Amino acid sequence: MNLMQLTLLEQAVFVLAALVLFLSFAMLAQARLLAGIHVFAWQGAVLAAATGLVAAGGAPHLFISAALTLALKALLIPWMLHRLVRRLELERHVEPLQHPALVLMAGAGLVIFSYWVVVPIERLELVTTRNILSLSLAVVLIGLLIMVTRRQAVTQVIGFMSMENGLFLAAVAATHGMPLVVELGVAFDVLVAAVLFGVFFLHINESIESLDVDRLNRLSAREDDT
């Protein structure tokens, strides 16, 4: 696939997809909780823009998905997370990464791995934007990496949500979106998940007075002293 054969619109979709991946890396490296939420909101906005461009390129039913993505992932869910963080008084919380360079390189390794996995699929005659598949797989895997490397419950939720962003990008890029019913279902699933996570945060916070999920491994608070 040579980039020069594509239209300007498709090239713009490529650039936006690459930006989605870049924002995943930014999320991975971000130590501040609120900044992480902002990056997540930006990822949702860029994803919505990419969907809008694909829709403008000949799949008008995707405009609805674009609007849904913008409303849910760029505005509503970040706003809910923001409110939760303020309510739990975690605005100034900073969670330094253990080995930032190592984690980022692991992310780069995941990109290469997903490229290697997706190469055979790309030989299929799908739509022209199929190259984006490996990027979206990488976004999914990096979301997983965020959940693995972080101990803070809110950051883990951000990682989880960005995994969903990756899946959505794959659907938009490879097959011009899922059927509308499925998309609506997934969108509301994510919304419900966000609400449930909020309730969970409050409960975790109440019972262990922290959102550090590592502390859930201990049987009692007194184990700290030993």
Next chain:
Amino acid sequence: MNASAWLLVLLQALLFLLGAPLLVAWVKRVKARLQNRRGPALSQPYRDLYKLFGKETLVAHTASGVFRAAPYIVFASTLLACTIVPLLAARLPAAAVADVIVLVGFLALGRFFLALAGMDVGTAFGGMGSSREMLVSALAEPAMLLAVFTLAMTAHSTNLASVVDHQLASGLILRPSYLFALMGLVLVAVAETGRIPVDNPATHLELTMIHEAMILEYSGRHLALMEWAAQLKLMLYGVLIVNVFLPWGIATRITPAALGLGLAAVAGKLLLLGVLLAVAETGLAKMRLFRAPQFLNFALLLALLGLLSHVILETGA
């Protein structure tokens, strides 16, 4: 044709020499305006250089030959590196004999002697500055090479002139790899030219300075050459960024009209870049030295993403 082309190379080098202080003055002036100050006149760096060349040159009695030779080597290597970068026209003989790896090599040579000179006299500040400079450059160089390789892979050549030609020939194409390489290269340029947030060019504060610490012992014409070389380096990175990523307006044929247009285009782009640099420097705070590796690691990651997105998105099966 050949003689006139070499003449043009000389003209470009001259333009670099004369333009570099102006670019620094422009950035200073915009920055001053943003901070509600009047700022120095645009001719101030020229006056400073003139003054320094007229002053007596003092050398510490512990200094060796390296200390005396370093200003000339640093200045010459930076100027040679400048001749490789296409300023007005793309297809020039100087760009044909040396590619971008040579450019990185020239910059490394200058930096090596700069660090040696910092350590030569044996003062504490000089050694500290040298060790910091080496820390920054050891991390910045791989990032720069990766960003450059991204360009080279697209153009199938490490020659800057062919990169520019390729970019001009293919017209407007949105390349994700160029976007990442551009961001990576900007971060590297900020670190390498000692601007905020890595180093502050306007301070002599002991604990934070990098570049100023190394040239603390210099005076007179030695100091003038060092300052001039630093200004040249800023312009080199500026021209590299604007002409490689946005080459429109650069002369492809050697006629007076095309060259005039090229000069106007590159001057306009550099002035705009200077404004952006001043705005960024006003908005950002200098970070702690220990965070510089993180900053450069990020630059490396961006350049790597550029390389990967070139392979994944732009070549494909």
